[in-house]
Amino acid sequence: MNQPLIEIRSAPHVQAAKTVETIMRHVVYSLLPICAFYVFQYGVSALASILVVTAACLLTERFFVGTGTQAGRLSDYSAVITGLLLALTLPPGFPLWMGAVAGIVAIALGKALFGGIGFNVFNPALVGRAFVQAAFPTAIATYTPSFLPGRYTEFIPSTLAWPLMIPADAAAWLKTKNLDALAGATPLAKWKFDGVLANADELLTSLSGNMAVGPAPALILVCGAYLAARRFMDWRIPLAILGSAALTAWLLFAYDATRYPNPFFMLFSGGLILGAVYMATDMATSPVTPKGMWVYGALIGLLTVVIRYYSGLPEGVMYAILIANAASPLIEKITQPVPFGRGVLDRARKRASYPLNPGYISREEASAVTPKKRFLPKKPKK
């Protein structure tokens, strides 16, 4: 050694390949098919919305990272995820300037305020969405049906509204397309205000025309399954949300089938699937403990159904997730894991190879005893 370098590393000297960037990048990859489907449904308006909202998020992130008020880097893709998710939760004809406001608020108030990646208490995309829901209640409730003719060449008129101007009336525009205003209502709003239930297959694939729905839940589930299989997302949270929502909805449905819709409608209408797979699983805002993840998911599912049934709003996923985000530190506190050797002892005695105490005490007997169960399947079974 020429230079005595006084830098001694401490073990471990190897590390797994997964980094924050790879996790976030794969979430973005898995969101791309969903975004493509959204553009396929709503054409150029949806594309413009996705691009503007994501750009707003990235520019805001760049500003805060650049000024040093926020941890992380622009290249960690987390702002891209926020932008894409936010765009997917907004109506397709949402005015672009409002979308930009939503994106700026999402990063500034939802993330940078808390210190950047990892420190945020609430899911930034939902913070942005909650802000515009309060600020622009009409625009965010104005949906247009999917698969309109000419959607690739013509913007929905409200999309191109000037900043601070009232957007064009969607109902009047729909009339020119020979559609009534009801066609622009989401399945949840139709059920809530008109008592009309959409069919299961329509909801699952989102492929039937003239419905105001988001990307297909089936597609979202497939993309989520990819993430869960690669372990870029925890599978417990979506499972807990969907299970608890289905259970609550089923109990109510069994109690009074005329008043409450079937659980299937509950699961696949609105943003529940997108929320369960992509929003609630945001790592920073969900508990780290495995038990806590189940509690957190169950809380979201329960709250979603309760808000949808008993409040004035047709949709409840956003508020359910935000409430559960706020509760997640408390959930974590009561669900700390039990350390090895401190809980109920001898959990796995049944599948062990050897009895804990040999059944013999003298050495002469010892040779008569052979172990019963083995770990390896290739060994002969007794």
Place this chain on the structure above:
Amino acid sequence: MKLVSYFRGEAFQRGVHPPSCKLTADRMIRRMPFPDRVSVPLSQHIGKLPRPVVRVGQEVVRGQPIARSDEWLSVPHHAPLTGVVEFIGLRPGMRGTWIESIVIRAHAGATQEDLWGRSRDLSQASGQDILQAIWDTGMVGLGGAAFPTHAKLSVPKQAKVHTLVVNGCECEPYLTCDHRIMIEHADDLIVGTRYAMRATGAVRAIIGVEDNKPDAVATLRQAIAGARSGGAFPEGEIHVEAVPTKYPQGSEKMLIMALFGAEMPAGGLPIALGMVVSNVGTLAALGKLLPAGQGLTERVVTVTGSGVARPGDYRVILGTPLKFVLDYAGVPAVDALDARQVILGGPMMGQAIGSLEVPITKGVSGVLVFRHEDMAAREGRQTYPCIKCGECVESCPMGLNPSTLGMLAAKREYDLMGEKFFLGDCFECGCCTYVCPSNIPLVQQFRVAKQILRERAV
């Protein structure tokens, strides 16, 4: 993942699967030549230091005791070389400090045979005699912890041991010395196991081997069947068991969980369950040294890593300078090596060294050398704040919450870590740091926190 691990039949919950990188698993153990000069540190083990019983200028024979102690938790050291004691004083140690060592210069013409040991018959010896004989060999745990073996195998009066667990897991990536010992020295291992059973009073011994070493399992089973052909062992039965491969299986708590499905109570020793755990390398060495009446003067070291041209398991005499080892194993341009590239032990728990003059000691199971390129990739990683992904909670074999512990450590809330979050249960396996996508040095922080808590407790 509890459910998944149950259906997979995994041995213990959580843990990680680092790439095994056992480059040297198929290579025979070879003897490394004797260096001109060895430096034997007095501190090679956990416990009290022995004191030198030779003086500068004295001629010593290979195997002759050069340091002794009357303390129970201490071991003697033996001369690894026939030669002259050249120096007794401070030399570089593996922890970065200079420690008291005995430097011996080899006689150029010596055959370097162990002329000191006298073979003896221990077949009728009592357990106490065997413990005394083990103490005289200077044996410590060769797996890495370097706890004096006679102390480990001695059973307190009020306790009773029924099972000797022999740890052949070798869960650390890269290391293969125990693997090769199980294959090439299976008979020694059986002899050593029988001595250990006699010393502890155990009535059965179970050798736990990870299932990525099926050849070792087969060899051991064959060797046991061969040794038993003359009649059952009077000490009791010896079983060989394959356990599913997973890091850190080699921890005694995890191994006992894998074999018996029992959680060792927190803060307890295996003796609370009537067990004693020992490493295969230790027992194989005992099996060879005890009948020969020799002392521990050499051990098998895995020299491997991407920067080694001739990786392999080498039989190295204690005190050999690292520079000599690396030179022999074909590390190009040893002098230009950066201290950060060389690791003593395995990549998960081993330690980086401060100097290439550091000698091989009793607790060194491997020497890893990484290339600069591999180092650069790791050092270039960005550190992020904790994104609370929960990977560390999913991987901690002790069921702790490293995420919260890490945040508390950053705020220096060491007392809270110890009281509420069971920091004392952490055995520093490094799984949390291994999986952390944010590149947070979790286990490193826990080491600091534990050290500070220890100092406060004093």
